[in-house]
Amino acid sequence: MKLYLNATSPFARVARIIALEKGLQDQLELCWSDPWTNDPALLQANPVGRIPVLVTEDGRAIAESLLIAQYLDNLTPSPRLLPPAELAAVLQRTGLGYGLMEAAFTTVIGRKHDAEADQSVLGQRRLQAIDRSIQALASQHRDDGQQTLDLSIIVTAVALDYVLFRLPEIDWRSRYPELAAWHQRVTVRANFTETAFN
Ligand SMILES: N[C@@H](CCC(=O)N[C@@H](CS)C(=O)NCC(=O)O)C(=O)O
Incomplete structure (x- = not known):
């Protein structure tokens, strides 16, 4: 492949x-x-x-x-990233993380092509979407201390990492320390460090 x-x-x-x-x-x-x-x-x-x-x-x-x-x-059968028994829950969380990723990416690309992008109606909507998504992730994420991955964990951790990488002024870690601790635990995994943004 x-x-x-x-x-x-x-x-x-x-x-x-x-x-x-x-x-x-x-x-x-x-x-x-x-x-x-x-x-x-x-x-x-x-x-x-x-x-x-x-x-x-x-x-x-x-x-x-x-x-x-x-x-x-x-x-391959394992690990199962979209476990059938928890499909709706995993997809719901994946959608939340993916929405953050898309709003953050659109903001970054908008800025690259137009210095005033953040002031536009769409730019404002994307920034508000980022804020609300992170707030929702902070209130909904469950940290049971286990590191069993599913698709939502990968998508959410990468989305939060992308915000730190490209939009560092959105200092979500100081506002949501528990989410930050969870993100830290996920992103120290070898497959995350090996693929770190650069
Ligand atoms: N919805 C797509 C988004 C993919 C996407 O936007 N990729 C960006 C790079 S991060 C790209 O290739 N952009 C080039 C373009 O839009 O022309 C996905 O989930 O794969």
């Missing part, structure tokens, strides 16, 4: 961490790609021109991190 990715994409990092957690690294070729340069190989795999894209052994190119997550989760 091939995974198109770069080192700063939170969506690609989710796909890569999942592959590592599922023990699929030996079957995965990492194809580093800058989506903003219209890389021809990436465009052939995904006409939308975004990473991540997973190209399966039989040549199917799957775009969208959460769809890649579903595919990879079905390749």
